[in-house]
Amino acid sequence: MNTASLGHVQPGSSLWRYVWKLSRLRWVIFASEFRRGRLRRKIGILLLGLLVLAGLGFAFVLSWLLLRFLRSPQLVLYLGDASSFLSSVPVVILSVAFIGILLTSFGLLLQALYLAGDMDFLLSSPVPIRAIFITKLLQAILPNFGLILLFSLPVLYGLGASQGYNALYYPLVLIVLSLIALATAGLSSLLVMAVVRIFPARRVAEVLGFVVAITSFICSQTGQFARYASVSSEQATQALSMMPRFNLPWSPLAWAGRSLVDIGEGRWLSGGGLLLITIGLTVGLFIFSLATAERLYYTGWASVQVSTRKKATPRSARPARPRSASLATLVNRVVTSPVQGIIIKDFLMLRRDLRNMSQLVTPLILGILYAFMLIRSGGEPPAGRGEAPAVFMEIMKNLMVYANVGISLFVGWTLLGRLALMGFSQEGKNYWLLKTAPVNTARLLAAKFLVAYLPTLFLVWAFLIVISLVQGVTPGALAFGMLVVLLILAGTAGLNLAFGVTGANFNWEDPRRISQGSAGCLGALASMVFLGVSLLLFFGPAILVKLFGGPTAIGQLVGLGLGGAASLACAYFSLWLVRGRVPRLGEE
Amino acid sequence: MNLSGNSVLIETNHLVKLFGDKVAVNDISFEVYAGEVFGFLGPNGAGKTTTIKMIAGLLLPTSGTVKVSGYDVQTQPLQAKAANGYVPDTPNLYPKLSGRELLRFVGDLYEMERKQVDRRIDELLRLFELEQAGDDPIDSYSHGMQQKAALACALIHDPKVLVLDEPTVGLDPRSARLIKDMLRQMAERGAAVFLSTHILEIAERMCDRIGIIDKGALIAVGSMEELRSLGKGETSLEDIFLNLTGGAEYAEITEVLR
Numbered sequence: 001m002n003t004a005s006l007g008h009v010q011p012g013s014s015l016w017r018y019v020w021k022l023s024r025l026r027w028v029i030f031a032s033e034f035r036r037g038r039l040r041r042k043i044g045i046l047l048l049g050l051l052v053l054a055g056l057g058f059a060f061v062l063s064w065l066l067l068r069f070l071r072s073p074q075l076v077l078y079l080g081d082a083s084s085f086l087s088s089v090p091v092v093i094l095s096v097a098f099i100g101i102l103l104t105s106f107g108l109l110l111q112a113l114y115l116a117g118d119m120d121f122l123l124s125s126p127v128p129i130r131a132i133f134i135t136k137l138l139q140a141i142l143p144n145f146g147l148i149l150l151f152s153l154p155v156l157y158g159l160g161a162s163q164g165y166n167a168l169y170y171p172l173v174l175i176v177l178s179l180i181a182l183a184t185a186g187l188s189s190l191l192v193m194a195v196v197r198i199f200p201a202r203r204v205a206e207v208l209g210f211v212v213a214i215t216s217f218i219c220s221q222t223g224q225f226a227r228y229a230s231v232s233s234e235q236a237t238q239a240l241s242m243m244p245r246f247n248l249p250w251s252p253l254a255w256a257g258r259s260l261v262d263i264g265e266g267r268w269l270s271g272g273g274l275l276l277i278t279i280g281l282t283v284g285l286f287i288f289s290l291a292t293a294e295r296l297y298y299t300g301w302a303s304v305q306v307s308t309r310k311k312a313t314p315r316s317a318r319p320a321r322p323r324s325a326s327l328a329t330l331v332n333r334v335v336t337s338p339v340q341g342i343i344i345k346d347f348l349m350l351r352r353d354l355r356n357m358s359q360l361v362t363p364l365i366l367g368i369l370y371a372f373m374l375i376r377s378g379g380e381p382p383a384g385r386g387e388a389p390a391v392f393m394e395i396m397k398n399l400m401v402y403a404n405v406g407i408s409l410f411v412g413w414t415l416l417g418r419l420a421l422m423g424f425s426q427e428g429k430n431y432w433l434l435k436t437a438p439v440n441t442a443r444l445l446a447a448k449f450l451v452a453y454l455p456t457l458f459l460v461w462a463f464l465i466v467i468s469l470v471q472g473v474t475p476g477a478l479a480f481g482m483l484v485v486l487l488i489l490a491g492t493a494g495l496n497l498a499f500g501v502t503g504a505n506f507n508w509e510d511p512r513r514i515s516q517g518s519a520g521c522l523g524a525l526a527s528m529v530f531l532g533v534s535l536l537l538f539f540g541p542a543i544l545v546k547l548f549g550g551p552t553a554i555g556q557l558v559g560l561g562l563g564g565a566a567s568l569a570c571a572y573f574s575l576w577l578v579r580g581r582v583p584r585l586g587e588e
Numbered sequence: 589m590n591l592s593g594n595s596v597l598i599e600t601n602h603l604v605k606l607f608g609d610k611v612a613v614n615d616i617s618f619e620v621y622a623g624e625v626f627g628f629l630g631p632n633g634a635g636k637t638t639t640i641k642m643i644a645g646l647l648l649p650t651s652g653t654v655k656v657s658g659y660d661v662q663t664q665p666l667q668a669k670a671a672n673g674y675v676p677d678t679p680n681l682y683p684k685l686s687g688r689e690l691l692r693f694v695g696d697l698y699e700m701e702r703k704q705v706d707r708r709i710d711e712l713l714r715l716f717e718l719e720q721a722g723d724d725p726i727d728s729y730s731h732g733m734q735q736k737a738a739l740a741c742a743l744i745h746d747p748k749v750l751v752l753d754e755p756t757v758g759l760d761p762r763s764a765r766l767i768k769d770m771l772r773q774m775a776e777r778g779a780a781v782f783l784s785t786h787i788l789e790i791a792e793r794m795c796d797r798i799g800i801i802d803k804g805a806l807i808a809v810g811s812m813e814e815l816r817s818l819g820k821g822e823t824s825l826e827d828i829f830l831n832l833t834g835g836a837e838y839a840e841i842t843e844v845l846r
Contacts, residue, residue, distance in 0.1 A: 202727065337696045341693045348684065352684035430680050430681060430682050436645055438666040440666055
């Protein structure tokens with residue numbers, strides 16, 4: 001083979017030339033996607049860019065005004081002197097940037113080093129290994145660094161403008177932030193390798209995804225508990241006094257922050273000294289991490305896993321669980337073995353893949369938060385300005401009796417949006433196993449229905465019982481609520497499953513990214529409308545009878561008849577309508 | 589070996605599959621008999637996998653019929669599927685199930701007795717040397733182990749018909765030999781084995797009859813002797829295959845690489 005024509009490494013080729021080449025590849029991919037993208041997408045990206053710039057400007061002006069406001073004499077009278085707070089702003093921001101980049105680059109580096117699948121290709125190509133690692137680190141920090149700059153630069157520049165810092169402060173802010181980001185990413189790469197040495201990379205990614213999803217969801221929702229209107233002067237002062245606590249004398253991040261403040265205020269000697277220490281520490285840490293990471297990866301230390309998992313006892317060796325013969329016969333007669341098999345398989349898959357669990361836990365958190373708010377309100381409708389007609393308030397009061405059922409059903413609806421709507425799609429590329437098996441449509445639909453319906457029903461019942469016990473609901477009302485939940489969830493599960501069949505998509509890699517297309521949106525909308533209509537059918541008669549002074553039990557019975565018939569019809573006919581489509585699934 | 593006296597276990601009749609305007613499979617008819625190993629050969633994109641998917645009931649034919657064990661795959665899909673075992677070219681298996689759980693699940697789908705399933709699981713795990721990994725999740729398996737797990741799934745219900753798409757890809761020589769021996773044994777016990785492969789040596793040594801598909805059409809079917817008589821004096825399957833499917837481009841590639 002003639003090798004003269006093939007490209008090869010020039011002796012003494014610059015490391016940075018390769019870093020540039022590899023980094024440029026990302027840009028080329030982005031530019032190519034942008035060029036080939038639809039006009040709508042292009043306009044969207046351009047608008048997003050403009051929005052970010054506008055946001056940056058707005059945040060700068062807002063920070064500047066806020067920081068000036070903190071120095072106003074009236075506020076000083078209310079809160080006390082804020083100068084220690086102001087001088088600790090850079091320390092706080094640098095600390096937050098450090099923690100933020102450490103956490104976010106962990107996931108990105110895990111993806112880039114272990115899951116992206118391009119490391120073997122890159123390492124086998126004539127490119128210096130250091131260039132590959134630098135590029136990977138840059139890839140990991142650039143998106144987050146951009147985000148951190150978006151939030152921190154306006155505040156730090158606003159601080160400089162409001163405090164009248166000298167011009168050198170501004171470029172130094174950018175340099176210090178960049179150096180801290182690089183050093184943090186280096187540290188993060190070592191952390192990734194240490195963790196992957198113990199646990200499989202894919203498992204770590206799943207756990208990380210689960211933790212991030214749940215944490216961010218909890219953080220976004222807990223804001224609803226805050227009562228901002230009643231913040232006292234003491235609470236505000238206490239909140240402000242938290243900031244200087246970051247300014248620890250032994251913390252390198254505090255040295256970095258203080259160097260910026262000192263230089264900004266013209267204390268050149270202390271500022272310069274602290275700045276030199278910061279640069280030395282961050283550059284040193286970055287070089288050390290880079291060299292160690294590439295060594296650990298190349299020697300195979302970071303790829304060979306030290307198994308810590310306890311070997312499971314083989315199933316055949318376990319004693320069989322005794323089950324009464326009559327019960328087993330009854331279960332087998334009602335739920336045939338293919339249906340049982342699919343149910344067990346789906347439950348195992350859902351439980352073991354944490355990417356599914358994050359989707360399933362979200363509705364629960366939502367439900368707990370709303371239940372807490374309901375209990376905190378004492379089950380009374382909001383009084384407003386007291387101008388609402390008495391009849392309306394009476395209806396509202398009667399409706400609030402069933403608010404616990406409403407919240408429980410909302411949790412169920414959200415859960416079914418995952419379990420039923422994606423019941424078929426969650427099979428993914430493994431669907432061939434079901435499709436080649438001798439399982440008819442009715443059994444397949446029954447299995448998928450039960451997989452979605454049973455856990456949702458038991459969970460929602462448990463949820464309803466807990467709220468009802470806390471609220472002191474009567475046993476009769478609780479039993480009525482449980483029957484309503486039983487029937488409405490059946491209708492919702494059937495409806496969602498039917499839309500899930502229509503929009504089934506087996507082509508995905510990550511269960512969090514299963515796309516159901518327009519069928520998914522329509523399914524969610526249709527089941528929400530069904531939920532509203534069926535609630536009206538169940539509760540309407542009971543409320544009307546009570547308004548006219550009749551016995552509630554009669555109204556509830558009528559409601560159960562009307563709503564129950566509608567729910568069961570909805571469950572059956574939705575699935576009946578899509579029965580012809582099931583055998584053809586997975587053939588597109 | 590003359591098997592034409594045996595019962596027909598796979599029968600395709602004027603099978604056609606169109607994807608839009610593209611003809612993937614064009615009027616294919618053939619039979620595979622009980623006790624026979626039938627090799628299905630063809631260049632990349634010739635329509636092998638599409639044909640196999642129609643036999644396994646994964647794809648609806650545009651026209652024509654497929655019968656497995658005498659049952660029409662379209663009109664009697666459950667009976668046809670119950671007689672069939674299928675191994676795809678890419679073994680996509682539920683990653684979070686263990687090998688043992690996967691086999692138990694497949695046993696349930698085929699409505700097998702619980703005791704029989706347990707016995708078969710132990711046998712198959714031992715046969716494929718997966719005993720140690722039987723309780724590990726499938727996502728920790730190597731490609732070869734996943735391929736063996738997929739084979740075990742296809743065999744758990746002891747099918748009359750076995751359809752395999754590239755069964756030896758990714759297997760070490762020992763496992764590949766095991767599978768070849770096992771397929772032969774199944775045929776000797778009266779099953780019909782239909783396999784596609786790119787390894788002509790396997791087809792030549794293992795298969796009783798060979799079908800060659802090119803551009804969606806079945807261009808030759810027969811035993812090695814019958815195929816030899818079709819060619820221009822070639823003796824090896826490789827020469828026959830290249831002659832029938834057009835080997836000129838291979839010569840060009842060799843010239844470029846020289």
